[in-house]
Amino acid sequence: MTTDIGKFKHDSPMSGVLRMDRMPHIWCPGCGIGSEVNAFAEAVKRSGIDPKKLVVVSGIGCTGRVAGYVDFDSIHTTHGRAIPVATGIKLANPELTVVVFSGEGDLTGIGGNHLIHAARRNMDLVVICNNNFTYGMTGGQVTPTTPTSAIASTTPYGNYEYPFSLPFLADAAGATYIARWTSMDVRNVTQSIEEALAHRGFSFIELISPCTTLYLRRNRLGDGVDMLQFYQENTVLKHGCDTRETAIDYQGKIVVGKFVDKAKPTYLEAVDKCAVKLVGDDYQLYGKTIPEREAEEKAEKARVAARRAAVLAAEQAASEKVVVKKVATKAPVKKAAAKKPAIGRAVPAAAAKKTPAKAVAKTVKKVATKAPVKKTAAKKPRK
Amino acid sequence: MDGDHAIAEGALAAGCRFFAGYPITPSTETAERFAERAPEVGALFIQMEDELASIAALIGAAWGGKKAMTVTCGPGFSLMVENIGLAAMTETPLVIANVQRGGPSTGLPTLTAQQDMMQARYGSHGDYNIIALTPDSPQECFDLTVEAFNLSEFYRVPVIILTDETVGHMHEKVVIPPAEQIQVVPRNNYSGPKADFRPYQFDSQGGHPMTQAGDGYNFHITGLTHNERGYPVMTAEQSKIVITHLMEKINGNADQIIRLDEDQVDGADVVVVSYGITSRIAVKAIQDARKEGIKVGYLRLITIWPFCEKRIRELAPKIKAFVVPEINYGQMVHEVERGAGGQCATISVNHCGGAVHDPEVILDAIRKANQ
Numbered sequence: 001m002t003t004d005i006g007k008f009k010h011d012s013p014m015s016g017v018l019r020m021d022r023m024p025h026i027w028c029p030g031c032g033i034g035s036e037v038n039a040f041a042e043a044v045k046r047s048g049i050d051p052k053k054l055v056v057v058s059g060i061g062c063t064g065r066v067a068g069y070v071d072f073d074s075i076h077t078t079h080g081r082a083i084p085v086a087t088g089i090k091l092a093n094p095e096l097t098v099v100v101f102s103g104e105g106d107l108t109g110i111g112g113n114h115l116i117h118a119a120r121r122n123m124d125l126v127v128i129c130n131n132n133f134t135y136g137m138t139g140g141q142v143t144p145t146t147p148t149s150a151i152a153s154t155t156p157y158g159n160y161e162y163p164f165s166l167p168f169l170a171d172a173a174g175a176t177y178i179a180r181w182t183s184m185d186v187r188n189v190t191q192s193i194e195e196a197l198a199h200r201g202f203s204f205i206e207l208i209s210p211c212t213t214l215y216l217r218r219n220r221l222g223d224g225v226d227m228l229q230f231y232q233e234n235t236v237l238k239h240g241c242d243t244r245e246t247a248i249d250y251q252g253k254i255v256v257g258k259f260v261d262k263a264k265p266t267y268l269e270a271v272d273k274c275a276v277k278l279v280g281d282d283y284q285l286y287g288k289t290i291p292e293r294e295a296e297e298k299a300e301k302a303r304v305a306a307r308r309a310a311v312l313a314a315e316q317a318a319s320e321k322v323v324v325k326k327v328a329t330k331a332p333v334k335k336a337a338a339k340k341p342a343i344g345r346a347v348p349a350a351a352a353k354k355t356p357a358k359a360v361a362k363t364v365k366k367v368a369t370k371a372p373v374k375k376t377a378a379k380k381p382r383k
Numbered sequence: 384m385d386g387d388h389a390i391a392e393g394a395l396a397a398g399c400r401f402f403a404g405y406p407i408t409p410s411t412e413t414a415e416r417f418a419e420r421a422p423e424v425g426a427l428f429i430q431m432e433d434e435l436a437s438i439a440a441l442i443g444a445a446w447g448g449k450k451a452m453t454v455t456c457g458p459g460f461s462l463m464v465e466n467i468g469l470a471a472m473t474e475t476p477l478v479i480a481n482v483q484r485g486g487p488s489t490g491l492p493t494l495t496a497q498q499d500m501m502q503a504r505y506g507s508h509g510d511y512n513i514i515a516l517t518p519d520s521p522q523e524c525f526d527l528t529v530e531a532f533n534l535s536e537f538y539r540v541p542v543i544i545l546t547d548e549t550v551g552h553m554h555e556k557v558v559i560p561p562a563e564q565i566q567v568v569p570r571n572n573y574s575g576p577k578a579d580f581r582p583y584q585f586d587s588q589g590g591h592p593m594t595q596a597g598d599g600y601n602f603h604i605t606g607l608t609h610n611e612r613g614y615p616v617m618t619a620e621q622s623k624i625v626i627t628h629l630m631e632k633i634n635g636n637a638d639q640i641i642r643l644d645e646d647q648v649d650g651a652d653v654v655v656v657s658y659g660i661t662s663r664i665a666v667k668a669i670q671d672a673r674k675e676g677i678k679v680g681y682l683r684l685i686t687i688w689p690f691c692e693k694r695i696r697e698l699a700p701k702i703k704a705f706v707v708p709e710i711n712y713g714q715m716v717h718e719v720e721r722g723a724g725g726q727c728a729t730i731s732v733n734h735c736g737g738a739v740h741d742p743e744v745i746l747d748a749i750r751k752a753n754q
Contacts, residue, residue: 019601019603021614022614051601052597052598052599052601053597055596055597057443067603067605068603068605068614068615071601072601073446073596073597073600073601073602073603074601074602074603074604075442075443075446075473075603075604075605076603076604076605076606076607076615077439077442077469077606078439078465078466078468078469078606080435081435081436081439081466081469083436084403084431084435084436084437084439084440084443085439085440085442085443086443087429087431087436087439087440087443088401088403088439088440088441088442088443088444088445088446088447088451089443089444089446089447089596090443090447091401091427091429091440091443091444091447092400092401092427092443092444092445092447092448092449092451093447093448093449093595093596093597095597096447096596096597113432113433113435113436114432114435114436114439117431117432117436267429271427274422275422278422279422279423283422283425284425285425285427286400286425286426286427286449287425288425
């Protein structure tokens with residue numbers, strides 16, 4: 001029996017976000033990148049961002065192929081250079097939202113210098129780093145994040161190096177939004193990416209993900225499902241955790257959550273500030289004065305908020321239909337969730353800033369974004 | 384104004400509004416000039432963390448819709464070559480100035496050389512093509528930077544300005560014409576229907592439009608071998624199509640691209656082929672040789688890549704020898720020899736860098752060539 005790929009492509013809810021003409025993708029069964037991309041696509045839809053104004057840049061490797069599958073302006077660059085290419089796009093065209101989606105080998109190994117410098121400058125980029133502890137595309141070599149003692153093809157007797165803790169690295173370098181999740185925490189991943197898309201400045205999201213074909217097999221850790229089970233049992237949710245305490249030991253606990261979310265002038269804001277002092281109020285960048293650019297940004301923000309409200313309202317309408325049918329089963333979940341406000345903390349903080357105080361939109365957001373997160377939380381209590 | 388500053392002014396005149404660079408002697412003055420001028424003209428300057436990042440940022444900026452350039456010299460250029468390949472592969476217009484100093488390695492940081500001629504052409508791996516121009520004065524640094532942008536925009540190819548420490552640091556009068564008198568090829572962005580959008584056209588002889596991120600065409604570009612839609616197609620057949628296109632859009636238009644400066648070449652017995660600062664030294668040797676009654680022609684390569692092999696082939700049967708002085712161990716001389724195809728002698732007047740030639744050495748070579 002064969003699957004009708006054509007029909008699947010046509011009917012997919014992801015068409016318009018993913019390049020369905022490029023499916024099927026190259027990722028292995030059980031790999032976490034697929035669900036991360038799904039979460040990313042979902043986050044983009046819900047963010048209200050104009051898809052025309054979104055650019056995705058990847059480097060080289062398995063995660064480096066993300067740029068080839070998303071239906072936005074996208075660039076598949078050389079190994080390690082996704083961040084500087086993204087920097088060039090952002091600075092050349094500041095109205096764009098620029099996302100770097102790549103792997104830990106690409107971003108923190110060969111491209112590590114660019115990561116720390118973009119963070120230092122608070123360059124207004126979203127960096128999503130798939131961390132699977134391995135160079136997958138080349139056959140499973142050790143990376144800068146492979147936990148000590150893990151087996152890789154180039155550490156056949158166990159890794160004897162010390163790994164990076166990426167949240168700590170990003171924090172030390174100056175990133176202003178830092179979160180870590182596993183590829184299993186799809187809703188948290190989605191929510192975190194949504195926040196990062198709205199965040200001004202350098203956002204870094206680390207996504208711990210299973211490489212079934214190489215890392216898991218070589219370390220005899222089972223398959224993708226076993227690793228999801230492992231994540232379920234070994235992730236520790238600690239919002240605001242000191243990034244010095246986020247190191248990952250081999251098969252040890254994985255601290256997840258949003259660790260940093262702070263405001264600081266971005267690179268371009270700093271450029272503007274300096275240039276205005278020098279040139280005066282008629283300072284222009286690419287022919288536009290600061291008030292002109294601010295007015296454009298404000299108008300775009302309003303459009304983003306309206307689109308976001310519409311998406312969330314549609315979601316709400318859809319979920320209400322379900323609720324009417326299953327009032328009895330749904331209600332207790334929501335109640336239980338309401339007792340643990342800390343877990344959903346991330347959403348209102350960032351969202352309230354951006355969305356105009358429309359009562360409807362706010363309510364919708366609470367229901368739509370909070371409830372699912374709490375549902376997950378309710379299922380697996382974390383410390 | 385010195386040559387380095389003239390490059391920055393030429394870039395601004397050509398409409399360059401994005402500069403990413405990393406300090407390296409003897410090219411830094413260009414970056415400094417651009418950084419100083421940027422706020423006045425609404426351009427953006429960023430000092431990146433290294434040359435790898437500088438060239439990568441240019442590629443991003445070019446697809447972000449801006450004309451972009453960087454400046455460096457040998458060690459920095461070595462770091463850039465991988466992404467020059469990406470720019471060539473993705474047909475990204477950008478300009479790189481290499482103010483050459485002596486190498487190899489750290490070599491002679493503050494002293495002149497012309498040792499990166501072959502690196503400029505062949506530095507990155509794989510088959511690709513670029514255009515390179517060799518100014519011999521600060522005025523030409525200005526003029527050729529404008530031309531570099533024009534060629535880069537039209538052929539969608541990285542263009543390299545191969546100058547040297549001497550020209551870079553030489554102060555001479557530079558005339559900057561009023562803006563309306565400067566011919567500038569503007570960025571040509573696609574604006575047709577989305578269904579017909581193709582980031583590449585593999586039979587294009589130049590003029591295929593770029594696309595600007597944010598215009599809604601959802602372009603995809605990759606360093607992988609790709610089709611006209613920009614999607615990866617990794618087959619031998621596609622590789623033939625892509626590589627043939629990358630090579631031939633330059634080779635096939637060499638006559639339009641190449642600019643030469645000639646004096647008394649027709650009827651000459653000896654032709655001195657030179658470029659950059661060395662051509663100014665050669666002038667003295669040629670004048671002295673002519674006083675001795677030797678019929679010497681002067682052929683200066685303004686466009687160094689693509690190489691003017693057609694002109695060399697035309698001249699070879701009519702003369703006794705080409706004399707090729709250059710501040711390296713002999714690089715372009717091989718191209719001249721190849722073009723001459725054994726129909727006349729080719730004499731290399733090499734120099735290992737750190738200074739320009741003594742004109743007397745070139746004169747000696749001309750005398751020998753005339754025997």
